[in-house]
Amino acid sequence: MDNSLSTIEPEVAVRLSGVDKSFQIGDQVTPVLKQVEFAALVGEMIFVVGPSGCGKTTLLSVLCGTLHADSGEVYALGQDLHRLPDSAITRFRSCNVGFIFQQFNLFPTLTVAENVAVPLRIQGLPAGKAIKRAKEILARVGIPEKANERPGRLSGGQQQRVAIARALVHDPSLIVCDEPTSALDSVSGQQVMDLLLHVANVGRRTVIVVTHDPRIYNYADRIAEMEDGRILRVTSSEHAAIPETR
Numbered sequence: 001m002d003n004s005l006s007t008i009e010p011e012v013a014v015r016l017s018g019v020d021k022s023f024q025i026g027d028q029v030t031p032v033l034k035q036v037e038f039a040a041l042v043g044e045m046i047f048v049v050g051p052s053g054c055g056k057t058t059l060l061s062v063l064c065g066t067l068h069a070d071s072g073e074v075y076a077l078g079q080d081l082h083r084l085p086d087s088a089i090t091r092f093r094s095c096n097v098g099f100i101f102q103q104f105n106l107f108p109t110l111t112v113a114e115n116v117a118v119p120l121r122i123q124g125l126p127a128g129k130a131i132k133r134a135k136e137i138l139a140r141v142g143i144p145e146k147a148n149e150r151p152g153r154l155s156g157g158q159q160q161r162v163a164i165a166r167a168l169v170h171d172p173s174l175i176v177c178d179e180p181t182s183a184l185d186s187v188s189g190q191q192v193m194d195l196l197l198h199v200a201n202v203g204r205r206t207v208i209v210v211t212h213d214p215r216i217y218n219y220a221d222r223i224a225e226m227e228d229g230r231i232l233r234v235t236s237s238e239h240a241a242i243p244e245t246r
Contacts, residue, residue, distance in 0.1 A: 011042040013206035014063050015175060019072035021058055021113055032058045034229040037073070042173075043204040045197060045219060046234075047211055051224035056210040059226070060176050063208070064097045065089040067093075077173050094122055098167030102179035104159045106151040112162050113147040115137065137165040141195060146179045157188030175199065177209040181216055193219045 021033040026200055032055045039047045048056045062074060065081045074081040077096055081089060098119075106115045116134035121127065138144050143162045160180065167175055177196070181189035192215050200207045209220070217223060224234045230233035 001170075004100075006216055012039050013038040013042045013077060013203055014038070014208070015073070015075045016059075016063060016069075019069045019074060020061060021055075021062055021067065021070050032229055033062065033069070036118060036229070038224060038234075040065070040206050040208055041221075042206055044101060044221045045200040045207040045209065047209045047220040047228060048221045049217075049218065049223055050232075052212075054226045055229040056226055057178055059212055060178060060208065063095055064099075064174065064176050065222075087246040094119065095170065096172050097176055098170070098172040098175040100160075100163050100167050100175065100177040100180050102182050104156075104163045105149070106159060106166075108150065108152055108164060110150075111148050112143075112151060112154070114161055115151060116165045116169050118166060134165070134169055138162075139171045140168075141165045155188070156184050157191060160184060160188070161190050161195070163225060164192065168199065173205055175205055175207045177207065177211075179211055179213075181211065181213050186215060189213065189216060209225065 016036050016038040019033055019036040020031065022029050022031045024030075036059065038059065047103075048059060050056055058067065062069050063076060065074075065084070069082055072082070074079065076092070079092055081092070090210075091200055107118070113131050113134045116137055117127070117130035120130035120133060125133075126186065130185070135147050138147050141164055143161050144155060146158060146162070151162060154162065175196070180196070182193055184192060195208070196207055197219050200203055222234055222236055225232045
């Protein structure tokens, strides 16, 4: 995304500044994020890439409030997450953030529509209204006929579409994806990324994707490359080097 010709300051959806995060096991403290500087714009699809263990998933967790940073500033959608109490962060996530995981995380005993409706039920929406909204979203992601199926009867690509529908059903402004294509074949992965790109561009949602999959790098507006807990560089996708994924 090239803003060099624009006279309008782009709207920042997420900003991390000077963020540190360590984990302690017994007497040993392991730094995972080190003075991280990161920003994502409204309507942007930005990828976070780098070797396993470099801090990508921890970065996702901090920027959406599922983990507290040890220090630094964490702003998301105008909220200072570093200063909010846990109850307020939980409300923030339930209203503003959609999550898409590598392994889909669908409830096998619920129907597809019931799975998609889970975020709405957590917010207190009555079951009938939640299911109606879920079916509308399933139509948008191309699988309305699967609403009454159990997830186990669906292909991997179809299950990931269900997961995307669940992430979208409460109309979040921020969508975070942890390896969304790693369990999919190339065709299904491309279909999922086409859908996420549409969500970012048309819905003006910010989509942040952690991935090891170089097949999908061309979908990114920008790519943030991580190593040893730091952001090394952020480049447009056409200029990004393909990092080693050891």
